[in-house]
Amino acid sequence: MNFDxxxxxxxxxxxxxxxxxHPALTEIEAxxxxxxxxxxxxxxxxxxxxxxxxxxGLAIGPQARHEAMLLLAAQEETAQVSxxxxxxxxxxxxxxxxxxxxxxxxxxxxxxxxxxRAGQVIGAVxxxxxxxxxxxxxxxxxxxAKNDGYLVSGTKGFVTxxxxxxxxxxxxxxxxxxxxxxVQQGQTGLVLGPRLKTLGYHGLAVSALELxxxxxxxxxxxxxxxxxxxxxxxxxxxxxxxxxxxVGLAGRTLSAANQYARAYHRGDQPIFAHxxxxxxxxxxVTLFQTAQLLTRRAVWFYSQGDREAEVLAACAKVxxxxxxxxxxxxxxxxxAGRGYVSGNAVERGYREAxxxxxxxxxxxxxxxNIADELLRRYPA
Amino acid sequence: MDFSLTEEQLMxxxxxxxxxxxxxxxxxxxxxxKAEFDWDSWKKLGEFGILGLHFPEEFGGSGAxxxxxxxxxxxxxxxxxxxxxxxxxxxxxxxxxDTIFSHGTEEQRRRYVPKLATGEWVxxxxxxxxxxxxxxxxxxxxxxxxxxxxxLNGSKIFITNGSIADVAVIYAKTDPQAGHAGxxxxxxxxxxPGFSVSRDLHKMGCRTxxxxxxxxxxxxVPAENLLGQEGQGFMMSMQTVEWDRxxxxxxxxxxxxxxxxxxxxxxxxxxxxxxxxxxxxxxxHKLADMKIFLEAAxxxxxxxxxxxxxxxxxxxxxAAVAKLFVGDWSLFPTNDAVTLHGGYGYCHEYDxxxxxxxxxxxxIGGGTSExxxxxxxxxx
Numbered sequence: 001m002n003f004d005x006x007x008x009x010x011x012x013x014x015x016x017x018x019x020x021x022h023p024a025l026t027e028i029e030a031x032x033x034x035x036x037x038x039x040x041x042x043x044x045x046x047x048x049x050x051x052x053x054x055x056x057g058l059a060i061g062p063q064a065r066h067e068a069m070l071l072l073a074a075q076e077e078t079a080q081v082s083x084x085x086x087x088x089x090x091x092x093x094x095x096x097x098x099x100x101x102x103x104x105x106x107x108x109x110x111x112x113x114x115x116x117r118a119g120q121v122i123g124a125v126x127x128x129x130x131x132x133x134x135x136x137x138x139x140x141x142x143x144x145a146k147n148d149g150y151l152v153s154g155t156k157g158f159v160t161x162x163x164x165x166x167x168x169x170x171x172x173x174x175x176x177x178x179x180x181x182x183v184q185q186g187q188t189g190l191v192l193g194p195r196l197k198t199l200g201y202h203g204l205a206v207s208a209l210e211l212x213x214x215x216x217x218x219x220x221x222x223x224x225x226x227x228x229x230x231x232x233x234x235x236x237x238x239x240x241x242x243x244x245x246x247v248g249l250a251g252r253t254l255s256a257a258n259q260y261a262r263a264y265h266r267g268d269q270p271i272f273a274h275x276x277x278x279x280x281x282x283x284x285v286t287l288f289q290t291a292q293l294l295t296r297r298a299v300w301f302y303s304q305g306d307r308e309a310e311v312l313a314a315c316a317k318v319x320x321x322x323x324x325x326x327x328x329x330x331x332x333x334x335x336a337g338r339g340y341v342s343g344n345a346v347e348r349g350y351r352e353a354x355x356x357x358x359x360x361x362x363x364x365x366x367x368x369n370i371a372d373e374l375l376r377r378y379p380a
Numbered sequence: 381m382d383f384s385l386t387e388e389q390l391m392x393x394x395x396x397x398x399x400x401x402x403x404x405x406x407x408x409x410x411x412x413x414k415a416e417f418d419w420d421s422w423k424k425l426g427e428f429g430i431l432g433l434h435f436p437e438e439f440g441g442s443g444a445x446x447x448x449x450x451x452x453x454x455x456x457x458x459x460x461x462x463x464x465x466x467x468x469x470x471x472x473x474x475x476x477x478d479t480i481f482s483h484g485t486e487e488q489r490r491r492y493v494p495k496l497a498t499g500e501w502v503x504x505x506x507x508x509x510x511x512x513x514x515x516x517x518x519x520x521x522x523x524x525x526x527x528x529x530x531x532l533n534g535s536k537i538f539i540t541n542g543s544i545a546d547v548a549v550i551y552a553k554t555d556p557q558a559g560h561a562g563x564x565x566x567x568x569x570x571x572x573p574g575f576s577v578s579r580d581l582h583k584m585g586c587r588t589x590x591x592x593x594x595x596x597x598x599x600x601v602p603a604e605n606l607l608g609q610e611g612q613g614f615m616m617s618m619q620t621v622e623w624d625r626x627x628x629x630x631x632x633x634x635x636x637x638x639x640x641x642x643x644x645x646x647x648x649x650x651x652x653x654x655x656x657x658x659x660x661x662x663x664x665h666k667l668a669d670m671k672i673f674l675e676a677a678x679x680x681x682x683x684x685x686x687x688x689x690x691x692x693x694x695x696x697x698x699a700a701v702a703k704l705f706v707g708d709w710s711l712f713p714t715n716d717a718v719t720l721h722g723g724y725g726y727c728h729e730y731d732x733x734x735x736x737x738x739x740x741x742x743x744i745g746g747g748t749s750e751x752x753x754x755x756x757x758x759x760x
Binding site: 001002003004005006009069258272275278279281282283285286289290291293294296297300301304311312315316318319364366367368370371372374375377378379380 | 381382383384385447640641644645647648649656658661663664665667668669671672675676677678679680682683686687697698701704705750752753754755756757760
C-alpha cells in the first residue's frame with residue numbers, strides 16, 4: 001500500500017500545471033463562448049501542447065492500462081482547470097483512441113493512432129441513439145455489406161466533439177453483432193449537427209449526427225464482435241473520465257467558495273468566521289477528499305486489471321457525481337448573489353455538475369449494476 | 381500509489397473473520413440484550429492475540445503493523461461482532477494499553493502491557509468529565525502533589541470499560557492555570573483507595589461495553605504512576621487520535637460489510653407481491669448505497685493507518701475528514717438495513733436494529749462531527 005504519488009507521477013503533474021499558465025487559462029476560458037470553428041482551433045492547440053508533455057499518449061487502450069495511475073496524476077490537473085477541455089481531450093484520447101488501440105488493426109495505428117498521440121486528430125465516439133439505448137441489441141445503426149466494406153445508416157444523439165472531430169467511431173451492428181464504424185468528417189452521407197444547447201459545459205461541441213449509406217471500408221470497422229466487449233470498455237473508460245471530471249469540478253468550486261468566504265466581509269469579519277459557512281466548507285472538503293481517494297482507488301484497480309475495478313468504478317462514479325453536485329450547490333449558497341451571476345467558477349460548476357450523474361452510465365443504472373453484483377456475491 | 385494489501389494481511393484478516401464468526405458472533409445477541417460484558421469473548425480475543433496485536437512479542441503482542449490491526453478490527457465488525465465488544469477492545473488496547481506502552485517507563489510497560497495485551501487485565505482511559513467533552517482543557521479533575529504522592533480529586537463520565545477495568549489511564553490537571561499544558565496522565569489501578577465507580581450508564585447502543593462514571597475522592601496515587609512527563613497529558617491523549625481514526629473506525633467498515641451480506645441474502649429470500657424484494661429497484665438502490673459508503677470510507681481509514689505505519693506525524697485534517705465521513709455517513713446504511721428488513725429489522729433477533737443503534741455512536745464518540753467540522757475549517 002502506498003498513498004503517495006511517485007516521482008514520475010509528480011513530474012507529470014508539474015508539467016501539466018506549468019502548461020496552464022495565466023494566458024492559457026484566459027484562452028481556455030474563451031472555449032465557453034467559442035463557435036465550433038474557434039473551438040476546433042483551440043482544441044487542436046491544446047492537444048498539441050498536451051502531446052508535447054507526454055500526456056496525450058498515456059494509457060490509450062486496454063493494453064496500456066498499467067499507465068492509468070500516471071495518467072490519473074495528469075488528469076487530476078487538467079480536470080481542475082477546465083471541464084470542457086478535459087472532456088474534449090479525454091474523449092479524443094482515451095475513448096476514441098482507446099477503441100482504436102484496443103480493437104483496431106495495425107494499419108489503424110499508423111493512420112489514426114500515431115497522429116492522435118501527436119495531437120493532430122480530434123476524435124469522437126457516437127453511442128446513444130434517439131431511442132435511448134446503446135446496447136447492441138437495440139441499436140438501429142446498421143452496416144450492410146457491400147463490396148469490400150459496408151454501407152452504414154443510422155442516427156445518433158449527444159455526440160461529444162461531434163462537430164469538431166476529424167474521426168468518429170459510430171456504434172452499430174453488422175448482422176446483429178456489435179461493431180464500431182470509423183467515419184471521417186466530411187464523408188458523403190454524414191450529416192452533423194445542429195450543435196445542442198446544453199445546461200453546462202458550453203465549451204463542448206455536442207451534436208446529433210445522421211448517417212445515410214455512408215461507405216465504410218472493412219479496415220475501418222472494429223468488429224463485428226461476439227459480445228459487447230468494446231462497448232463495455234468504452235463505458236468503463238467513459239465512466240472513469242466522468243468521475244475524474246467530477247473530482248476536478250468539485251475542486252474548482254470548493255476552491256472558489258473558500259477564497260470568497262475568506263475575502264468577503266459582513267460587518268467586520270469575513271463570512272468564513274460564521275459556523276454556518278465554515279461548516280459547509282468542512283463538509284465540502286470531506287466530500288472532496290473522499291471522492292478523490294475513492295477515484296484513485298478505483299483507477300488503481302483498473303490499472304491492475306482487477307475484476308473488482310468495475311464495481312469500484314461504479315461506486316466512484318455515483319459518489320463523485322453526487323458529491324460534485326452537493327459541493328457546487330453549497331458553494332453557490334456561500335457565494336449567494338455573486339455566485340448566481342453568470343461568469344464565475346461556481347455558477348459554471350453548478351450548471352456542469354449535473355452532467356456526470358446522467359452521462360455515461362447514469363447513477364440509477366450504476367446503482368442497479370452495483371446491487372446486481374452484490375446479489376450475485378451473496379445469494380439467498 | 382498502490383492500494384494493494386499483502387498476502388499476510390489478507391490471510392490474517394480471513395483468520396480473524398473465521399474466528400470471530402465461529403467463536404464470538406453467536407454469543408452477541410444474548411449479551412447485547414442483557415447489556416452485559418461478555419467475558420468469555422474477551423478471553424477468546426486475548427487468546428487469539430487481537431488485544432495486543434501491535435505490541436512487540438516481548439510485551440505479549442505479535443508486532444503487527446497498523447494496517448493489520450485495522451483489518452483485524454474490520455474483520456470483527458464484518459463477522460457480526462457487536463459494537464460494544466469492539467468499543468471495549470479499542471478503548472482497552474489503544475486508548476489505555478498503547479498510551480502506557482508509548483509513554484510509560486520501562487517498569488510501567490513491564491508491569492501493565494503484557495497483562496493488558498493478553499486480556500488478563502482490562503484497561504480504560506478517563507478524560508471526559510461532566511463539564512468537559514470536546515473541550516478537553518476544561519477538565520476539572522485535579523492532581524496535587526502531597527508527601528511524594530499524587531492526590532486525585534474529581535469525576536469522569538462516559539468511560540468505556542470503567543467498571544470492569546483493572547487499570548485506568550486518567551487525565552487530570554496538575555496546573556489549572558496552564559490550559560492544555562497543565563494536564564498530566566496517571567495510571568490508577570483498581571482498588572486504589574479513593575477510586576470508585578459510581579454507576580454504569582444505560583445506553584442506546586454498544587450495550588455490552590460498560591460505560592461508567594468514575595469518582596476520585598482523595599485518591600492517592602504513587603509518584604511513579606505519573607505517565608510520561610508532567611504537563612504532557614493532553615499531547616498524549618491527542619496521540620491516541622491516530623488509533624481512534626483508524627482501528628476504532630474500522631469496526632464500522634466491517635459492520636457495513638456485515639449488513640450488506642445480510643441485506644443481500646434477505647432481499648433474495650423475502651417475497652412480496654409474488655417476487656423477491658431484491659427485484660425492486662428501490663431495494664437495489666439501498667444495497668448499492670451501502671456498498672458506495674463502504675468503499676468511500678475504506679480509503680479514508682486505510683490512509684490514516686498507512687501514514688501511521690510510515691511513522692508520519694498524524695495529518696489532523698485527514699484524520700478529521702475520516703472521522704466526519706465515517707461518523708455521519710455510516711448512519712445511512714444502517715438505517716437502510718433496518719428499513720430493508722421491515723418489521724424484522726425492528727426486532728432484536730435480526731441484528732439490524734443492533735447495528736443501527738451501535739452506529740449512532742460514530743458521530744459522537746471520540747470527537748463529535750461538529751468538532752471535526754471545526755477542525756477541518758481551521759486546518760484547511
